[in-house]
Amino acid sequence: GSRPAPRRCTATRCPAGSTPLKFQALSLGLGDQWPKVKKAYAAANEVLGDIVKVTPSSKVVGDLAQFMVQNNLDAKALVEQAEHLSFPTSVVEFMQGYLGQPPFGFPEPLRSRIVKDKEVIQGRPGATLPEANLARLESELQERWGKTGAPIKQRDVVSAALYPKVFDDYRAHVALYGELTSRINSNAFFHEMEEDDEIEVETEPGKTVVLKFKAVGEIQPSGKREVFFEANGIPRIVEVIDRNAASTAGVSGIRQKADPTERGSVGAPMAGEVVEVCVEPGARVEAGQALVVMSAMKMETTVSTPVPGVVQHVAVVKGDRLEGGDLLVSVES
Incomplete structure (x- = not known):
């Protein structure tokens, strides 16, 4: 017969196959806080409504758990401060209904505080998708990526249709480093x-x-x-x-930290890489407007301004690797 799940799995609601989550935590610098991550996973699971966990939804819970540990939040503080926090994209999209409708509904008021005025999907997400024109997509992929790396195949077209951003990131990686990196074993690829x-x-x-x-x-x-x-x-x-060097191109690697006493001093909510800067100095922004998009081990987070005002300083550029708390943008309200 089947064996029961280990007690540690049932107590934390952390999936028995939690190796990817642990590896992600190690990559985010949370390896020494793994017990806290597991405990936070249970708290995040309850806050989200004890959702059914398959790969996409389990990632949502894991991303939220690590976000809670990085920002020193318990379940109560998470809900209370939700309106002013920059949640991982996976959590925001879950609340928008991108993964479907939970059988017991979305948790309130948490959902409203996270989604704010973003569009929400009612019913099954796939029901409202337009039909995919695979022939046109293949032509677009040939034009964009056909001259870099391997030629576009049918499976590439399907991959791009299902996961457009992931596919573009993959092809950009291949264009820069070649295809052989995919044949390096995972341990050598991810670790020194x-x-x-x-x-x-x-x-x-x-x-x-x-x-x-x-x-x-x-x-x-x-x-x-x-x-x-x-x-x-x-x-x-x-x-x-060396992207991790303390000094590159003669620029000091010592970064200014965000001032936690100033709401307009917006810091990185996690360690990661800047993948997009959405504002420039002098721009007027409204509360909730996107400032910077960060990514760390497939956990993408759009950092928004908690206050309206004028952007005084942008401290990062695309490609910068940051620690949690590093200053991103200063907004004078």
Whole structure:
């Protein structure tokens, strides 16, 4: 017969297969707070209405749990402050009805405070989708990506139709780094290799390259480092941009922190990368208007201004990697 779920899973409502969530927490710098993340998962689950958890909805709960830990929020504070918080996109879209309608309805007043004046979907989301013109989409993909990397195939068209942003991000990655990165094992791809670590990469059927990491050079004024490695025993050197360096291109990596006593001093709600800056200095903004979009391990968050006013300072640009609390934008109300 089937075995019951471990007590730790039922107590936290954290799925038994929680490895992706733990890996995401490690990548967000929350590895040493994993017990808090699991506890927050139970709290987030209850706040959302104890929803049925499959891959998309479990991600919503996991994203909210990590958001709560990063911002030191319990369930009560989350609901009370919801109107002024910049929630992960997955949580906002869940509340908008993008995943469908929960059997017991959406939790109020939390939903109204998160959604505000955004559009909501009634009923099954797919019922209102327009018909997909796959032939036209294939033509658009050929024009946009056909000259970079592998040619567009039918599965690419389907992937782009289902997950347009994910597909564009993937093709942009391939255009920059090539296709072989997909053949590197996950541990080597996501984690730093240690000196003399070896991996095997199959570059084509029947052809395997053994890569051995040797060392990393000092940071250069250009923000690049030399990486020393061996390919099938032959020494190689490549230059790479160090995005995590404290100083790149002569610009100090010490970032100003947002002032928690000033509501117009808007900080990063989590560690991550800036994927879009939506405002410029001098722009007039309304409360709730998007300022910056951040992403971390597939958890995207649109950071909005809690106050109306004029943008005085934009402290980030696209591609910046930030820690939680780093200043994004200053708004004078």
